[in-house]
Amino acid sequence: MYEESMKFEKEMKLIWKGTEEIITEEELIKKFLKAEDKNKPLRIKYGIDPTGYDVHIGHLVPIRKMRDFQDLGHTGVIIIGDFTAQIGDPSGKDETRPHLTAEQVKNNSEKYMDQLYTVLDKDKTEVRWQTEWFGNMTMADVLELMGKFTLAQFMAHETFRSRYEKGLPLGMHEMMYPILQSYDSVAIEADVELGATEQKFNILAGRDMQRFFGLPEQVAVLSPILMGTDGKEKMSKSLNNYIAVFDTPKDKYGKTMSIPDDLIVNYLTYATSSFSDSEIKNYEKTLNSGSINPKLIKEKLAWEIVRTYDGEKYANLAQAEFNKIFAKKEIPDEMPEFKLKTTKMGITELLVSAGICTSNGEVKRLIKQNAVSIDDKKIDDIFFEVDKGSVIKVGKRRFLKVLK
RNA sequence: GGAGGGGUUCCCGAGCGGUCAAAGGGAACAGACUGUAAAUCUGUCGGCGGACGCCUUCGGAGGUUCAAAUCCUCCCCACUCCA
16 A cells, blocks of 8 residues: 555645545545556546525635546536435525526526636536436335435434534425435445535445445545635625625635735635645745735735636736725726716715615715715715716725716 | 424514614624724614605514504414423
């Protein structure tokens, strides 16, 4: 074994980068060896939940790992969880999911994949739907799958146990989530399953399920959970602390700049693959020594994050824009535009119909709070009338260009 | 099947016939401060009207009352204990 591990040292180093846990490392090396012997790429599984399509960079931590595997010549297999989507992953805090139509699921999946392909190698990616294997199952089949696990095993799982103990609702069908997910590994004969550490239970269940079906067990490669931009909770859509793939370069940059300082190293390590271990160590040292304004390192980080998803050009633009607005407090180059409907419009009506504010009341409040300025002049009159082209600034970051 | 407490504004959570658009906290937004932040302080935080006012809201539908988030009836939802 020693020889083999030396042989795949480089590969293992790559896989370990930004990875929290591998279960088990030894098995992974064996799989690499076998793949090479038989000249057959490994099948690297990752399941997505098509209940929505907004992908944030926390989701992409394991996806970037899939890309690493692809770069080593292996095949990424994305499972569209069209059955599990009907359950909702109990690992999250989500409650009962609304039932989606087949069309919505299809639509979501396509959009989801578009975002994953910003990272993945399309030629080495296989997309599979759970319907392929669950669509024709009979009750007998389902009972057989359920019989492989016991209630005690499930109650040992933190999320089931804590919800049960807290007296929160726990649907029987939610127990099916790990069962379905684990059977996916059987159906596609996964060699490796990727996921965040919170997926450990589900992914390990996949090993059990494969064993029951006489298949070799998959290796779990677990990524850390990326912290949200608030630095308090994990990145998640519902907490509104995420950086989305579809965010504009400007937003990605700005959101990154807004992370707390003590999250910088974490993001350097996990939010992008751009920094080498030694670079990260260096930055960490400088940060701890206090010899540098953390902002400077954050700028590099933000730039890299934009570059990763939108390219260098947009990274530069986003950076310039950010400096302009926040550092120099100038107005941005691009902003929403609004054409005056009549020769003059009251400021409240204008901002509400341009979608900058949600109600007249909000506009009035903001004006009273001294937050609205037109062409750089604060206004204090809630009946101010706008009758010419101008730039309106609301708060720090809302801008509107008024066209005549 | 039996017994019992619950469902309140974005979230948590008080209120239990008028003084309730509804305490308090969180989130969010704005202002000050700043190194982008964070922290801190101040303010705002259902909608419409320039303040007094009006409208919509307290799981749903009805009802009692001059007056209901608060009382009654039925329904829905999740939970606890017993079987």
